[in-house]
Amino acid sequence: MEPGTDAAIAYGQRLRRMTDPSPDTRYALVLPSSSVFHALRVPPPVRSLLRISVYEVTDDGSVRIYEA
Secondary structure (H helix, E strand, O other): OOHHHHHHHHHHHHHHOOOOOOOOOOEEEEEEHHHHHHHOOOOHHHHHHHOEEEEEEOOOOOEEEEOO
């Protein structure tokens, strides 16, 4: 698949599984570096409203967090 398609599918799967209305609940997408650009195309205010953080797993195994 393509990284952009992978990111879109990941968002769709996450959105369908968001069942807890509590504002304390956070959700996340964990993606390889190749998909992060596409995942971050969802604007930070939207990710914040949805309580979704993006985690990037790099080729060397390190993790970067992109909070909205």
